[in-house]
Amino acid sequence: MLRFAPSPTGDMHIGNLRVAIFNYIVARQRGEKLLIRIEDTDKERNIEGKDKEILEILDIFGIKYDNVVYQSSNFHIHQEMAKKLLEEKKAFACFCSEDEIAIEREKAKLEKRPYRYSGKCEYLTPKEVEKLKNKKPFVIRIKKPENPIKFNDLIKGEIELTPFDIDSFVILRADLTPTYNFACSIDDMIYDISLVIRGEDHLSNTPKQIHIRKALGYDKEIEYAHLPIILNEDGKKMSKRDNASSVKWLLQQGFLPEAIANYLILLGNSFEREVFTIEEAIEFFDLSKISRAPAKFDIEKLKFLNKEHMKKIKDLAKRFNVNSIYEDLLQIFKDESSTLKEIKEKFDKVFEKSTDEEFSREREILKKEILENELEENYDDFKKRLQANTGLKGKKLFMPLRELLINQKHGAEIKDLYKAMKPYLKEIIKNR
């Protein structure tokens, strides 16, 4: 079983979505199930409704999963496991206050050395522990391992972390809730996860999680693949400040889910084809071939892919919830737009009044001519008549004419527009 484990603490990030897509693809390739695990261990930061939003987004992208679980519902198991480690002396109660730790951390920074837990509470006698337990709040720390922890990452290769870098870290908070690493490690164990695909920012958590399971006596090896992170234009990690990092924002901008998914799969990869769907990618995607270097997000390339995927859409009127007589016009706008939003903006403009001064006189002449006569079947005949009866020609004919049609000076060929708009052309021009 594979899993996608988002925390419900903010908008879905494209990096997260990429992780979800890859988990889905690989689960399908391996014929394994996909579990969605909502990591809601931090009560303070959980945002009401974000879990539903995440599931909706997975749905929009066509990511099918077999089950959804909430990490908080396993708290009792996490607590039991912590108790077990405590009894086996693989973990210990730590009475250091947050202030004390903060001071030590500050000191380490000043001395330009990495902060590590002092080990102060590790060797308290059982009697001392009992005494302190009644007086002070405490956390549970797991003892750091005796030997380095090694694992083989499917993307990064062999990774090793020393006991010093793993450190004796907190597994249970003072309020008895588990920390991320502890809950995650145990849940991966109890749901029998075979492969964890996640972002590179978790790379140094992995040895800690392996250490936890080893301490619990779980021998089965879980495979890992850590994806390089996505950088913004400036080469920094994409954050909430970057609009494009939000899946919701991209969707609002009129990017198709198919195109976004396509782009996220393509990023850091190379295939024979560049334009494809998630389902098609299952055929040729290879996790081990992802570039190990972080990649910059390029919205221009996304636009290109969006255009490609938009070509396939035949029911734009339905998508925009407008009368199907406008389908042909929408299709013309589609050819010159790179997002749905762009199409819609061009379409909406057709129904607005023209305010442009430059050709207002020519527009009036043409408007009168068009409204007073029957429309020709053929555009060329229509054009000839306008030319003959108004005396307008060249730029002074075509620019105002296009403005009458679509309220823009530039755009698709008038011939095509005429054909598409003929049934309702007079209506539009009347209100222009």
Place this chain on the structure above:
RNA sequence: GUCCCCAUCGUCUAGUGGUCUAGGAUACCGCCCUUUCACGGCGGCGACACGGGUUCGAAUCCCGUUGGGGACGCCA
């Protein structure tokens, strides 16, 4: 600061010692099409971070430098 990861056109990448005067895509520029713009067709610009090795031969292997990124929470 410490640990870990990474390094080919602006961007995403192909490339696993000779087939590389480095291929593709995108972006950009030009021409054609179009009485305009876009689409489409054709073409162009553009990269092996640097310095040492190894080798007959290095984008490719090794070392170093530089640069970038990630991690160092009772966040996930």
